[in-house]
Amino acid sequence: MNQRRSFLKSSVALASALSLPSLSRAAIAAPHERSLRFYNTHTGETLRSMFWAEGQFIPEALQDINRVLRDHRSNTIANMDPELMLLLDKVSSQFSNNEVIHVISGYRSPETNRKLAEASGGVAKHSMHLEGKAIDIRLPGRDLAQLHKAAMALKGGGVGYYPTSQFVHMDTGRVRHW
Structure with a gap:
């Protein structure tokens, strides 16, 4: 490879x-190579990574993605669901191939999720973020409603729309929306 x-x-x-x-x-x-560009809005870190080539995920690239999508509050790194990367690739490619995905939240540790759930009614106690199967994103310069619509059209999992907070939630759980 x-x-x-x-x-x-x-x-x-x-x-x-x-x-x-x-x-x-x-x-x-x-066409058999896939890459993503990330900007973590909390840490300022950026990453451009080819995560898929020759019909398979690239383990080193997934490790780099896990680091950027870590829980920035506790600095805890967890394995993100590789299928989530495929969903992100599909949704970002509906806009262009070089979209920088702004990450609001990737993985969340149990402690972080508990604190956020206590502070806000909008955080699920059993969030898919805890399993590395969810991400909250926006694409700068792109209409958030269009991002939401594109994510919903994929039917790849859960999609949440948070226009006040300026992000769309995507996960690899069962298909649902809110």
């Missing part, structure tokens, strides 16, 4: 140097 990525990078560089746009486009637009 690493050899293939090195080849693709080399192909892009060579195509650019030789002004062969068709080779460059083919290498960049490999």
Whole structure:
């Protein structure tokens, strides 16, 4: 897999140097590769990661994603559901291929979730965030209602719409919406 990525990078560089746009486009637009761009609104961290290639998840990339989506309050890292990354890829690709996903909340530790639930009626006591199966996001410059509509159309799990707080919740649980 690493050899293939090195080849693709080399192909892009060579195509650019030789002004062969068709080779460059083919290498960049490999349909069997998926990547995401994240910005954690609480920590300021950014990540651009190819998390899927050659028909499988890339474990190292998922580890990097887990770190960025950690509970920033307790600094606790947990494994995020890889299927959630596929959902995020699908929803962001409905807007463009290079959307930066602003993360409001990824994984939540039990302590953090309990504190948030006590402070707000909008936090579920048994949140899917506790299992690494949920994320709260927005796409800057994109209409939040359109993001909500795009997430609902996927029917990939739960979708919550929080226009006052400016985010959409997505999870890999059963299909439902609120």
